[in-house]
Amino acid sequence: MSASTTLWTDRPLLGFDTETTGTNVAADRIVTVALVHSVGPGRENETVATWLIDPEMDIPEPAQRVHGISTEHARAHGMKAAEALDEVAEMIADALRQDIPLVAFNISFDLAILENELTRLGLPTLTQRLGHDIAPVLDGLVLDRGVDRYRKGKRTLTDVLAHYGLEQDGRLHTADVDVSATLDVLRALTAKFPTLGTSSLEDLHREQMGWHRRWAEGMNEWLTKKGKTPDVNTVWPL
Incomplete structure (x- = not known):
């Protein structure tokens, strides 16, 4: 196989994950970010960058239980959000400009909260930095749903790791461990x-948009039948 047709799995990938104060992308804040630059399978081929951020609000107890970071710890040791997230956004934009795909598990959440945080802080968003839509993106959750549509059961990162017989080598819901686990899922x-x-x-990015739309429309139909609000966003990744 020539260099020009090298599989994208053998080329650089940039894994991305956030841990936050909650799940509301419009109101919650980012507490940690991990970016993992991967140039091949195995932890020895990964370069990890992490940021601990003072969200300048209390971290609710449920969120603390998920990621283990207290309000006091974030205040004492965290960076200012503007400084940290400007660095994060520029590293992501730089990778995407080089056609290095951004990889995450359920990336819509992480991208939405990042873009909202950048806007709140008066910083250029990822979209503004790039001058176009955020691409190429690879989402372990969307890919798994797309290629194995009818598999029963949950599809949390823990469940998907178990399905593929993958061992996680650290505590999930620590941003860098989640990223490395997602890269394993992708492979x-x-x-x-x-x-x-x-x-x-390019084709895979477009295909994921269709896979997500198909899943989201199905979820909205199910919610409607249950008498609930059909509020699943059909647009991916953002």
């Missing part, structure tokens, strides 16, 4: 479904 997916690895990043 397991391409091993089981080889056409993923041979697709171009």
